[in-house]
Amino acid sequence: QTKQNDKGGYSFYNLDYDKNLQRQLALNTALNSVIENGELSLVFQPVFDNQKAILGAEALLRWQHPEYGMVSPDEFIPICEDNGQILDIGLWVLDTACEVLKSWQDLGFTHLSMSVNISNKQFLGTNLVEDIRRLLNKYALSGESLVLEITERVIAEDLNLVRKNLELLKEMGITAAVDDFGVAYSSLSYLQQVDVDILKIDRSFVANIDSDEDALNLCKAILSMAKSLKLEVTAEGIENEAHFLTLTEVEVDKYQGFHLSKPISAQAFYRLLNNN
Numbered sequence: 001q002t003k004q005n006d007k008g009g010y011s012f013y014n015l016d017y018d019k020n021l022q023r024q025l026a027l028n029t030a031l032n033s034v035i036e037n038g039e040l041s042l043v044f045q046p047v048f049d050n051q052k053a054i055l056g057a058e059a060l061l062r063w064q065h066p067e068y069g070m071v072s073p074d075e076f077i078p079i080c081e082d083n084g085q086i087l088d089i090g091l092w093v094l095d096t097a098c099e100v101l102k103s104w105q106d107l108g109f110t111h112l113s114m115s116v117n118i119s120n121k122q123f124l125g126t127n128l129v130e131d132i133r134r135l136l137n138k139y140a141l142s143g144e145s146l147v148l149e150i151t152e153r154v155i156a157e158d159l160n161l162v163r164k165n166l167e168l169l170k171e172m173g174i175t176a177a178v179d180d181f182g183v184a185y186s187s188l189s190y191l192q193q194v195d196v197d198i199l200k201i202d203r204s205f206v207a208n209i210d211s212d213e214d215a216l217n218l219c220k221a222i223l224s225m226a227k228s229l230k231l232e233v234t235a236e237g238i239e240n241e242a243h244f245l246t247l248t249e250v251e252v253d254k255y256q257g258f259h260l261s262k263p264i265s266a267q268a269f270y271r272l273l274n275n276n
């Protein structure tokens, strides 16, 4: 009996592992035709100032598969990074985000910025700078309205290439943000060496600021460091009014979170702009 149970437990473990692997393989295949099939879309999470006025949006990728349903970017982006599809998909994201930004500007909202997440492979790939130059041209956009979000990990991976790319992007007026700031346990020395403009405090730091003094102190420390380096700070993951009020008190520059707005469609975003 016992032996059988042990065996059963063991094979359960294998079953989970196999299922996971099978799903990854299936997603990997399905991702091949994701652009042609029109399964990708973007949603936009508003970025607010301390008066809750909308400053812009972060474009977030969504994949709706006919069989697998909505697949989270946290699940499929790593697969795309591994198989190289992130280059095509990332370009689709940039093109679509620029098109939407242009449409908002054409409707009179010229002050808005659009933030786009750039994966490590995409940022270090050979075409990014030229692709962006071409897209700004295509949609007659100024680089000033575009923010690229990169991670600490990409900076750690190839500091020199990141520096070089940021230099070229800066010449186009583009803003650079470090996403998920503080979660990678990386050395902070890169902040002296790469020309970024914004630190996005990861939502894991924000989550406890209303209850945990240490969490708040960490945010304060990040803020004071950012201020002395002349960097702006965006707080992610504002989930209640207490988060918002606490962070306005310590003078965070920009705010994002479900409490202020969930990611919404381009149309809903446009309606939100008109109601503000």
Ligand code: C2E
Pocket: 045, 059, 060, 061, 072, 073, 074, 077, 090, 093, 117, 118, 119, 149, 179, 180, 203, 236, 237, 238, 239, 256, 257, 258, 259, 263
């Ligand atoms: P991220 O760039 O840090 O984006 C923020 C994530 O937090 C989004 O999840 C957003 O929906 C979620 N979020 C926003 N406010 C709150 C809040 O108050 N509470 C909680 N619990 N979550 C909140 P999402 O859209 O699932 O994206 C997950 C990650 O996938 C992103 O993290 C980003 O790293 C990646 N990603 C999304 N879109 C793209 C893309 O177009 N390209 C690349 N390379 N990565 C993307």
Ligand code: MG
Pocket: 058, 117, 149, 179
């Ligand atoms: Mg982001």
Ligand code: MG
Pocket: 179, 180, 200, 202, 236
């Ligand atoms: Mg983030």
Ligand code: MG
Pocket: 180
């Ligand atoms: Mg994240």
